[in-house]
Amino acid sequence: MPAVCVIGIGLIGGSVLRAAAAAGWQAFGATTSPTDAELARADGADVCTDVDTALRRAAAEDALVVIAVPLTALDTVLRQIARYAPDCGLTDVISVKEPVAARIAERLPDARYVGGHPMAGSATSGWAGGSVDLFRGAPWVLTTEDDTDRAHWLRTARLALACGAAVVPASAREHDAAAARISHLPHVLAAVLASVAQEGGSLALSLAAGSFTDGTRVAATRPELVQAMCEGNRDALLAAMDDALGRLGVARGALATTGSLAATINHGHQSRLQWAQQQAQATGEFTVPFLEADAPERLRTIGAAGGRIHRISGDVLDGVLPLPQ
Amino acid sequence: MPAVCVIGIGLIGGSVLRAAAAAGWQAFGATTSPTDAELARADGADVCTDVDTALRRAAAEDALVVIAVPLTALDTVLRQIARYAPDCGLTDVISVKEPVAARIAERLPDARYVGGHPMAGSATSGWAGGSVDLFRGAPWVLTTEDDTDRAHWLRTARLALACGAAVVPASAREHDAAAARISHLPHVLAAVLASVAQEGGSLALSLAAGSFTDGTRVAATRPELVQAMCEGNRDALLAAMDDALGRLGVARGALATTGSLAATINHGHQSRLQWAQQQAQATGEFTVPFLEADAPERLRTIGAAGGRIHRISGDVLDGVLPLPQ
Structure with missing residues (x-):
């Protein structure tokens, strides 16, 4: 049973915690908000209000650590991780990827890190705003660089799929x-x-x-x-x-x-139609053996073409691609 | 029983015809589309496919003529009006007002004309897209210039109110x-x-x-x-x-x-809130005796402040204004 430790249990982090637990992961988390912790525990979630304790447990259980705090709180959490769980694999759910990757490279240069961005949201916030199916059918970008640790990437992708999302591989810059x-x-x-x-x-x-x-x-x-x-x-x-x-x-x-205004209006109209067609159209399948040397590049090409990964079997990724237009 | 002749019975014109008839006006119309005419007649509307005939009848019955054709067909209809119904009071439901006023001033310099723009729409078009309650609660701009014919303005405003709309007075330029x-x-x-x-x-x-x-x-x-x-x-x-x-x-x-981006985002947020407040807030009432000399100017001031006219009693206009913010 894989373990995941979610730091921050607001709308996104709280939904990851719920969805991972529902999919059979050993999921626990921490929040600095006593209110959210109480609400989460009332819902049966394994949540404490001490981030250090949660990270010590993550280190002991080799859990995947999900950073689900706002960008402004990132440095604080990275200092705690450096102290209590420096060897854990890391991911995050913050909406920009290059700035997060840069700070992690600076503060935790040896960390295994895959950036994540589940493209789901809602008008609500906090634990109460989340839900077990927030990510169902949504794209979840995972950063895929040439030097990304393969095993760690696969584990992070399994978490995203367990939450019901489809994985979109892209470099941090492309995202x-x-x-x-x-x-x-x-x-x-x-x-x-x-x-x-x-x-x-x-x-x-x-x-x-x-x-x-x-x-x-x-x-x-x-x-x-x-x-x-x-x-x-x-x-x-x-x-x-x-x-x-x-x-x-x-x-x-x-x-x-x-x-x-013909050129402007026609081009905008065509672009909007192209978006709608890409969402709606029949799709072609692909399969990528992830451990091959050129896999990151192939995966980025698939993400750039609008493809999504829906299944992982061993180290083989299966997914769908929009038909070329 | 006041009479109204609607030229063009698409989404907007067809809805004016239905709403005016339902409110007890003697409402008839014309369209160059045999399909739309047939659909309208099947719905019990008094519609023919000969614009000249409809305009001759409008002249005989002193009907208010509503021009409800696209801007591109305006010149053709103005030529027909000049020939068959030059003395009828005119209004229109086209979405720009200065260009329409300019063409009418050029082709029918003696016409009594009040420009109109009901702010209602739908994704559908043609007679089949219209409905008797399309304008219910919607603002309906009526152009209000210093030299606007008062009696004709009042008759046009009564049509807009009969259709369930609220009249917003404004100059063509302000609109x-x-x-x-x-x-x-x-x-x-x-x-x-x-x-x-x-x-x-x-x-x-x-x-x-x-x-x-x-x-x-x-x-x-x-x-x-x-x-x-x-x-x-x-x-x-x-x-x-x-x-x-x-x-x-x-x-x-x-x-x-x-x-x-603080200045941009905060100003946009405040502007959106101001719009929502203006829609939702309690309102102050006003009354304007329309035949007084400064009535057009007073009405434009009311329209500029977000006011709407909801009732006409004789020549007195009653309506509501947003509270000052």
Whole structure:
């Protein structure tokens, strides 16, 4: 029975703890919130309020340690891991991957680490917001670099699959670039759109409906969460913002000089259709023997093509790929 | 029993015809689509396929003529009105107001005209897409200029109220500026966001969920409709795009130099909250005797403050205003 130790049991960490336990893992965790610990224990979870104790137990049981705290608390947890569980395999569920990998390389240079990002969420937070099936069917990115420890990667992938997710292999850099475009930029554009509408005064806000409501929904999120997420992915987000600025500037120029927005609107429409088709279409299967030398590169190619791993048999990975468009 | 003649019985025109008839107006219409005419007649509506005949009847019965065709068909209909019903009071339900007013001033300089824009829609189109309660509770902008014919404005406002809408008074210019910020810019930003995500490749599209899905929903709309709507409001949309470009550029600069997006994200969050509060909050009432000399200006002030007219008694308008924030 594999063991997993989850540090931080909020929405994501609490859901990992529930799902891993339900899948038969020996799952335990720690939180600095007495309230969350009490709620979790009332739900039958094995949770304490002393991170050091939990990490000592993780070391004794060779548990996979899941860092599920906000980026701002990462350094504190890394110091505790260095002291009490320096040999445990590590993963995390924080929404940016290069900055986390850099801090771990700095503070725990010998650690076996695979970065993780389950692409699931909800408007709620804390232990009470989580659920055993939060990750069911969701993509769960695992960082896959040429020097990633293979056995540790496989164990982390088994955890993600046990939680009901599909594993998407990508380098930390590829993950951050993609997240900037599909998650962080949408939050920035929602804020900009809400501000432009508000600048139109009460008449504009009075008439605002469908397209405004959808386009600004995530601007209702707690701003400190949005800020931490976006600022933590600065370099990739800057590139995505430059792309958006360029496209918006081209559209502005076309409208001013030719009166036409055809290129902008048609390209956006086609892109949205392509997304919908990729979600919906029939898929091709793949199989990768993970211990072969070029496996990380092959896996990254599969992730880059929109592929997902659904099964691990021994050291062979099986999954599905979107059909080429 | 007041009479109304609706030219074009698609989603909006067909819903006006149904709602006016249900409210006791003598409502009839015309469409160049034999299919839509047949569907409408099967639903008990008084619809013919000959616009000239409908307009001759409108002239005979002094009906209010509602132009409910796309902007691209406006000139054709104006020529028919000039020939068969030049003295009828006119309104329209097209989504931009200054360009329509300009064409009417050019082709029918003596017409009594009040521009209209019911802020309701749906993903469907044609007669079959409409419904008797499409406008229930929705804002319906009526252009209110200093030289607007008062009696004609009142009759048009009674039609909007009979359809279940609340009347929002605004100048054509004020309407177009607001619509650019809360309707047309969201469509442009959705197209840009979809394209930036697609540029991130299949990995980005594979990971795209919540914030991407919401932010690009309207990019799934038929592109020719979005194009006509946005391009028809060129000047106001250019101003809104410049505002968005400026704010996005400032955000980019702040992130690059200070690492912080606090100003952008907090302002967007506050703006979204202000919109939600304006929708939800308790309201103050107002009453305007419409025949007084400064009534158009007073009404525009009310519309600019987010006010809506819910009742007309004789020539007195009653409505509600958001409380000042």
